[in-house]
Amino acid sequence: MRTTKDVKMDVILECCPKIYEKIIVYLNLICKRANGELPTGAKFLRNLIRNHPDYKKDSIITSQIASDTGQIVKDKN
Structure with missing residues (x-):
């Protein structure tokens, strides 16, 4: 399981680190909007x-x- 500062995810992505980090940023955004921490x-x-x-x-x-x-x-x- 990979852990970022905001989201814990069990994912396997075969991509370069730059792309992976961009995906993590978007997943964090989605999580924050879903839990009401960040408004749409x-x-x-x-x-x-x-x-x-x-x-x-x-x-x-x-x-x-x-x-x-x-x-x-x-x-x-």
């Missing part, structure tokens, strides 16, 4: 919008809310 993209965006000071809980996304949300997402990447 949709949940992340909903939380940003719901917590925006201009949002009035009326399902209307103003251009300012959209712009601010887009900037936050851009800055995260």
Whole structure:
């Protein structure tokens, strides 16, 4: 059994270490999303919008809310 810092897996992959490490990164991401530790993209965006000071809980996304949300997402990447 191989163990990463986050996920314990019993896997046999015949690939180069670089590819294996990339797979582990994605498996960790999936595990964190599945157990609620990391929000999905949709949940992340909903939380940003719901917590925006201009949002009035009326399902209307103003251009300012959209712009601010887009900037936050851009800055995260």
